[in-house]
Amino acid sequence: MQLNALRYFAMVATTGSFAATAKHFQVPPSSVSRFISALEQELGQQLFYRNTRSVRLTEVGEKYYVQIRDVLDTLDIANEQVTGKASSVKGLVRVNTAVALGRLHISGMINKLQEKYPDLSVELILTDSFIDPVQEGVDIVIRIGALQNSALISRKVCDQQYVLCASPEYLKKYGRPETPQDLQKHICLVYKGLSGNQRWYFRQGSDDKPIVLEPQGALRSNHAEVLVSAALEGRGIVLFPTWIFDKHSFKQKKLMPLLPNWTATVDPHAAAIHLVSPENRIRSQKVRTVIDFILNEIGETPYWDNIF
Known part of the structure; x- marks a missing residue:
């Protein structure tokens, strides 16, 4: 053989x-x-x-x-390690991430990565379900949310910053909420994931007990971009992390941020983004190169947070 x-x-x-x-x-x-x-x-x-x-x-x-x-x-x-050719970045690297994050950000980074390293092949797998990279043979998982498997090696990318917003047309018709409780009188665009409808959590101080809301509205979806599109059309209020939005939506006043004195999340605790790899994969130069490239592209302060 x-x-x-x-x-x-x-x-x-x-x-x-x-x-x-x-x-x-x-x-x-x-x-x-x-x-x-x-x-x-x-x-x-x-x-x-x-x-x-x-x-x-x-x-x-x-x-x-x-x-x-x-x-x-x-x-x-x-x-x-034996030949000393670790500086030669080539071969196949398998990367997994959430569908929206992959489409909006990671796919572009992979294109730039392969321009720099033409001998590198990448398999980009987009799925919103949590996978076991060991079982699935994935080298790098870009994971949103809590980490569960302590046997994996992880590097924190950033904490997610959330934005509650609506279009000027919606606010003109229905008014602007002044408190989280006011949202119960508004039309909300609700993300429905694998664990059901998302709840919204609001705090004014990091140590405060959160105000927890179950947003209600006529449209629910498991696709974040569908809900952002609906918000742009004046159909309701959305709450998503900054990386979901096109920065021009705010700079061109197509969407308006709401409740600026409150910190909003869709988890009881802050949900970060991590790069996760099995221990045996992280020893590979090609995997470390891809991780470093993605971290450098995103930046210490993620470029997608600059949306206002």
Whole structure:
């Protein structure tokens, strides 16, 4: 069994493409196909379903991929350390984050990252459910909210800053709330996540007991951008972190911040953003490079907080 066959197999499993794998390794597509066919023959198992439109793993292929990916990662780390080529950033890095954060911010950073490191391949996985990076084979998780697995290595990116806001048209029609309790008389645009409708928490001092509201309105959604769009159209009040909003919405007075003397969140406690990795992944130079790049792009004070 040749190591190249395993590397080609892992890349095809990730990209779903023989052509992309061939391009990554700078070999003819026929070589990739030949190596994988030989691997399947040696194992006596079909690893991929192939047709003219797509390539996808069989059930056996999925199990095999899970078993070999850690072996390949460990080998890459060992090669980096022994050969002294840690400065050469190449190979595959798998990154997971929330759908909205990934679409609005992380995808652009990945584009810039690959311009700087053209030999680096990235698999960007967007999902709003919490995943186990060890089980899923993910190198970096950009996690919003509380950390639960202490076995993971984490670096804090920032605390989230929330903005309660509405359009000038809405405020002209319904008036401006002066206290959190006033929101019970207003139309709120409610985010409904995996754990149900979000609650809104308001404090004037960091040690104060929060005022907890269950916002009510005619529109609920599990997609934050849908609710922001509705707010821009004058349909209600929203509460979201600053990274959700286009900064021009405030600078051009399309949205107006509300209750400026109150600190609002959607969690009982401050919810930060962290970069999280399994311990064995963080030893890889390519993973550390991606983490450092993302942190540098966001900045010590996140650029998305500058929205007013």
